[in-house]
Amino acid sequence: xxxxxxxxxxxxxxxxxxxxxxxxxxxxxxxxxxxxxxxxxxxxxxxxxxxxxxxxxxxxxxxxxxxxxxxxxxxxxxxxxxxxxxxxxxxxxxxxxxxxxxxxxxxxxxxxxxxxxxxxxxxxxxxxxxxxxxxxxxxxxxxxxxxxxxxxxxxxxxxxxxxxxxxxxxxxxxxxxxxxxxxxxxxxxxxxxxxxxxxxxxxxxxxxxxxxxxxxxxxxxxxxxxxxxxxxxxxxxxxxxxxxxxxxxxxxxxxxxxxxxxxxxxxxxxxxxxxxxxxxxxxxxxxxxxxxxxxxxxxx
Amino acid sequence: xxxxxxxxxxxxxxxxxxxxxxxxxxxxxxxxxxxxxxxxxxxxxxxxxxxxxxxxxxxxxxxxxxxxxxxxxxxxxxxxxxxxxxxxxxxxxxxxxxxxxxxxxxxxxxxxxxxxxxxxxxxxxxxxxxxxxxxxxxxxxxxxxxxxxxxxxxxxxxxxxxxxxxxxxxxxxxxxxxxxxxxxxxxxxxxxxxxxxxxxxxxxxxxxxxxxxxxxxxxxxxxxxxxxxxxxxxxxxxxxxxxxxxxxxxxxxxxxxxxxxxxxxxxxxxxxxxxxxxxxxxxxxxxxxxxxxxxxxxxx
Numbered sequence: 001x002x003x004x005x006x007x008x009x010x011x012x013x014x015x016x017x018x019x020x021x022x023x024x025x026x027x028x029x030x031x032x033x034x035x036x037x038x039x040x041x042x043x044x045x046x047x048x049x050x051x052x053x054x055x056x057x058x059x060x061x062x063x064x065x066x067x068x069x070x071x072x073x074x075x076x077x078x079x080x081x082x083x084x085x086x087x088x089x090x091x092x093x094x095x096x097x098x099x100x101x102x103x104x105x106x107x108x109x110x111x112x113x114x115x116x117x118x119x120x121x122x123x124x125x126x127x128x129x130x131x132x133x134x135x136x137x138x139x140x141x142x143x144x145x146x147x148x149x150x151x152x153x154x155x156x157x158x159x160x161x162x163x164x165x166x167x168x169x170x171x172x173x174x175x176x177x178x179x180x181x182x183x184x185x186x187x188x189x190x191x192x193x194x195x196x197x198x199x200x201x202x203x204x205x206x207x208x209x210x211x212x213x214x215x216x217x218x219x220x221x222x223x224x225x226x227x228x229x230x231x232x233x234x235x236x237x238x239x240x241x242x243x244x245x246x247x248x249x250x251x252x253x254x255x256x257x258x259x260x261x262x263x264x265x266x267x268x269x270x271x272x273x274x275x276x277x278x279x280x281x282x283x284x285x286x287x288x289x290x291x292x293x294x295x296x297x298x299x300x
Numbered sequence: 301x302x303x304x305x306x307x308x309x310x311x312x313x314x315x316x317x318x319x320x321x322x323x324x325x326x327x328x329x330x331x332x333x334x335x336x337x338x339x340x341x342x343x344x345x346x347x348x349x350x351x352x353x354x355x356x357x358x359x360x361x362x363x364x365x366x367x368x369x370x371x372x373x374x375x376x377x378x379x380x381x382x383x384x385x386x387x388x389x390x391x392x393x394x395x396x397x398x399x400x401x402x403x404x405x406x407x408x409x410x411x412x413x414x415x416x417x418x419x420x421x422x423x424x425x426x427x428x429x430x431x432x433x434x435x436x437x438x439x440x441x442x443x444x445x446x447x448x449x450x451x452x453x454x455x456x457x458x459x460x461x462x463x464x465x466x467x468x469x470x471x472x473x474x475x476x477x478x479x480x481x482x483x484x485x486x487x488x489x490x491x492x493x494x495x496x497x498x499x500x501x502x503x504x505x506x507x508x509x510x511x512x513x514x515x516x517x518x519x520x521x522x523x524x525x526x527x528x529x530x531x532x533x534x535x536x537x538x539x540x541x542x543x544x545x546x547x548x549x550x551x552x553x554x555x556x557x558x559x560x561x562x563x564x565x566x567x568x569x570x571x572x573x574x575x576x577x578x579x580x581x582x583x584x585x586x587x588x589x590x591x592x593x594x595x596x597x598x599x600x
Contacts, residue, residue, distance in 0.1 A: 030576075032577070046576045046577075048575070048576060055574075055576070057576070172555040172556070172561055173561065234571075238568070238572075241541060241545070241572075242545060242565075245541070245542060245545035245546050246545050246546075246552070246555060252546070255472040255546060256472070261472055261473065262576060262577040265542075265574065266576055268538070268574040269574065270573060270574060270575065271534075271571070271572075271573055272538075272541075272571075272572040272573070272574070273570060273571055273572070274355075274565065274568035274569065274570060274572070275348070275570065276330075276346045276348060276355070276357070276562060276566055277332070277346075277562040
């Protein structure tokens, strides 16, 4: 399974970066291949200063070795080895009318000291962070997510949509990071869902990414915008930073276990503002966004 | 002691904001007085878009009530009440030749359920974060810190200078946030240092702030700078954000215990950049700064 999924994310990285370069039309991804001293490594691809994408990364990694102490504690195990691989992407478009998107699909195995696999699971999801809310875009994104889920289980969409809203939540601001999508974790074999079936589900979601996001980027990338709208985007990007650095378990885990810093922090936006006590005007488009972030909607 | 110290920080806030407005010459501080539902409140003063200070805050607060659960756990106590007050300031100048500065002086009391004071201590410090290193400025700042310390104990400067370097450390980058200053905490009564003597020490340090920073701001505020130097400042501000959101205990404590978000996060810089894998040129002024941040120096 681990080889099969790692091959899958290698191919998916190629497919997604090729498509995004075509959408951008100007910038291309810069590739950094890196090795992890304790085992494994990754292939980071970053795009900067494009016509559409101001900054973005589509990264894969496959790491293995002794499970770091902090993670042994977290999982309540001792002397365990692990393998983990995944694809992580974040795109920060230049135009505030185009939403930021994040996605991640990952697979994890844990072994006892004899090398026997004692646990294995999939995780992942994708979520959208608009700066201006186009309801059509929200409906489109969530419809693609639901369609992918429904092929595998009629309850997945509702369950994983709610988990996404719960997870990508800036508790200290009492608002969502964005308008959600899917979030699933610890997808382990059960009587009805073998690991093979989970593989089919996760790759279905991964394959749906381009369809979920690219039409939105293409539809909005040439819309006009003002300096004030750009400022608003940069202020909202500050909330994105707050979530990633204060709340996101993946980011904090990476920072505290000697991960490759530049690959982890490629998720941070290129230009960001913090303005003291900024409040959108009553009745404005900016306020409309905040209201939806404070009260997650069912889009489908 | 709590009333005496709260009066002290009220006056100090007035003195510092008046002086900074005079240095800025353009912007004035905006004041927000706020109440904490569970007891106490504060007076936040923020300056934005000044001639010298792009963003800054000089805030006082005095809060009391039931010690929040997370803090009871942290201190290993049960059913305790507390009082805490302090002044916190952060200044982000516009010109990259002027360093950012942070300072905080605080006092804490803890009570058992009968209202008896069971513990009390002072804490605080001040530290400098330059974007370009002027050795004269580093020496001046540390000399003022040392002079204030030496009046109270010949070992304080060395001890608290080292604690400052250890605390304001971006472990995930293996570099200091800045070039340090002083950091002290849990300053409790001992045979040789009564609380009265600690009060004299902490207020001596607080009173030295203007002398430690203002001459540097005045000396550098009109130096010319290029777009590239401004970009460097914004990239380094990103490291400041990383420290405050990932490592700073005070910020995280505030965010997780329902503090006043806008007063806590006034510390974040106004315009910030994250550039993928940015490396300063060999032999440049930018690289010289990084080397000092990676290897803290003794300036006095």
